[in-house]
Amino acid sequence: MGVVVPLEEGKKRGGARIEPLVALVQADMERVNELILSKAGSDVSMIPEVANHLISSGGKRLRPMLTLAAARMSGYRGEGHVKLAASVEFMHTATLLHDDVVDESDMRRGKPAARKVWGNQASVLVGDFLLGQAFKMMVDVGSLDALDVLATAASVIAEGEVMQLAAAKSMTTTEDEYLAVIRAKTAALFSAAAEVGPIVAGKGRSERAAFRSYGTNLGLAFQLVDDALDYGGSSADLGKNVGDDFREGKITLPVVLSYRRGSDADRAFWQRALERGEIGEGDLEQAIGMMRTHRAIEDTIERARHFGAVARDALAPFPDDGFKAALLEVVDFCIERAH
Amino acid sequence: MGVVVPLEEGKKRGGARIEPLVALVQADMERVNELILSKAGSDVSMIPEVANHLISSGGKRLRPMLTLAAARMSGYRGEGHVKLAASVEFMHTATLLHDDVVDESDMRRGKPAARKVWGNQASVLVGDFLLGQAFKMMVDVGSLDALDVLATAASVIAEGEVMQLAAAKSMTTTEDEYLAVIRAKTAALFSAAAEVGPIVAGKGRSERAAFRSYGTNLGLAFQLVDDALDYGGSSADLGKNVGDDFREGKITLPVVLSYRRGSDADRAFWQRALERGEIGEGDLEQAIGMMRTHRAIEDTIERARHFGAVARDALAPFPDDGFKAALLEVVDFCIERAH
DSSP: OOOOOOOOTTOOTTOOOSHHHHHHTHHHHHHHHHHHHHHTOOSSTHHHHHHHHHHTSOOOOHHHHHHHHHHHHTTOOSSHHHHHHHHHHHHHHHHHHHHHHHHTOSEETTEEOHHHHHOHHHHHHHHHHHHHHHHHHHHHHTOHHHHHHHHHHHHHHHHHHHHHHHHTTOTTOOHHHHHHHHIIIIIHHHHHHHHHHHHHTTOOHHHHHHHHHHHHHHHHHHHHHHHHHTTTSOHHHHSSOTTHHHHTTOOOHHHHHHHHHSOHHHHHHHIIIIISOOOOTTHHHHHHHHHHHTTHHHHHHHHHHHHHHHHHHHHTTSOOOHHHHHHHHHHHHHHHTTO | OOOOOOOOTTOOTTOOOSHHHHHHTHHHHHHHHHHHHHHTOOSSTHHHHHHHHHHTSOOOOHHHHHHHHHHHHTTOOSSHHHHHHHHHHHHHHHHHHHHHHHHTOSEETTEEOHHHHHOHHHHHHHHHHHHHHHHHHHHHHTOHHHHHHHHHHHHHHHHHHHHHHHHTTOTTOOHHHHHHHHIIIIIHHHHHHHHHHHHHTTOOHHHHHHHHHHHHHHHHHHHHHHHHHTTTSOHHHHSSOTTHHHHTTOOOHHHHHHHHHSOHHHHHHHIIIIISOOOOTTHHHHHHHHHHHTTHHHHHHHHHHHHHHHHHHHHTTSOOOHHHHHHHHHHHHHHHTTO
């Protein structure tokens, strides 16, 4: 079920890796991980249980790595970036806990979702707890600018969720409307994670704008490739199964394109399956078949490639060093996951 | 100085034309043109002189054609679309008059700018007059939704101009920041022009969203190609000369990409030429040479192609008829101008 993606001219296929970034921030990241474990602690034993269920489930921790790398690239020598990175990961974890409740998801990163083990109420409240802990760590760092950027991201993310609730189940969603949703739901946190790096390092407008742009466009590319993989990856890559989005009735870009490009019969299929949630045997295969016919997965990845190119240019002015090379490779890595 | 652009797979080169759209809306457009002439009239003789200088200078009137075509595609049979189309063109004309004052431009569409003939004050005030006339025509049509969309566009355009004033002359502008400017300055009016078509026809949310998305993305593609042509077209195509943006110190996407991808020496060049306005003999050629080195013009067109693809998908759900085919061809026409 792999998706064949045309290669960019002169680019080697499948060569991009996340490991150079992991290696560069490893020392800092170990302290982020310790902080995450300690700040998820509570005398209320259910809190660390629920939090650690997700925290220890093997996410790549891409977002906090962005914060660490951006701070280091900005010449930062202090300690604040570790707390900001942990805050970013907590914001992400809180979002996942709440998302699974809203989407009624059963699985997350290849394990039962927290809400399936401890229930919806615990998932909502532990998410709130982590968000509170995230803000406490930000306040500890003492940068009002960083607090502003992350608090804004928190409300934009929530706004994006509500936008999606409102747009959800409407097959007439346009690509622009869907992009507005993922710009808020996914890209806003990538953007904030990257921007707080130069902020904590005391850098000015242009460095902040460059990292914000890098984060935003990487986030968009990342989410679009995720959307594509959901109709053509293997569950090992994703920590979820092919077709999860389909079964949950999520309207993502491959669906938007297939619907808009489809025949009347195609559209009736999508309305039945995603708007009314009537999904039967063989429907996922039919959905994937329609996507193939309309090149919806390829073009979703093509759109991701556009945002990846913008992300790369955002970092172009920085001196060529290991951090920059690693962050550029992350862009390619996010897109090449589609292979 | 032509730019060589890689072709999209399976697309014939240079085949796209604007004429099918022109032919389809011709009867309506004649009435728009009459209305434009009559509403630009005034007992204050300077008003029609200034207005007609620009009105009769051979613009393509793409925006009002979008309104007409979108209304017809939405099954509209009334008269309101003619007034809305004239309003859209007046809004555009007013913007051009004001722009030339703000940018201190000498030429517009191959003729001296109105401000060079009648002065800045007359240009500002006649722009205001046309904007007032535009709103009067919209009120005549009586659709509050159309008024809302066009009034919002008017303030977004002004916001975009101010944004550009603030961002102008800063070489550290990111691609995202530049896109935000042209989204407001150019794409907002394309978007409103297209959206009022389904509105006046009484169509619902999804048709409005589709035309809005088509207009927005066509506008973005159009502006980016314009930006590219300014560094590589012939003045016959543009009604302005190659290098106008450069001489006026405008920071457009080809410049943003060249600057960000450039060496320290390149950046010093751009800062001198565009931030400080110190432009000497041979500087335009050097600027174009740097753009070639960094593939800045090709990639600007590549970005335009992305937005063009989104515009095409916005219209995909509509039945295949002459109007849809003509509007899709306009997307390709806007991009193929780059040849």
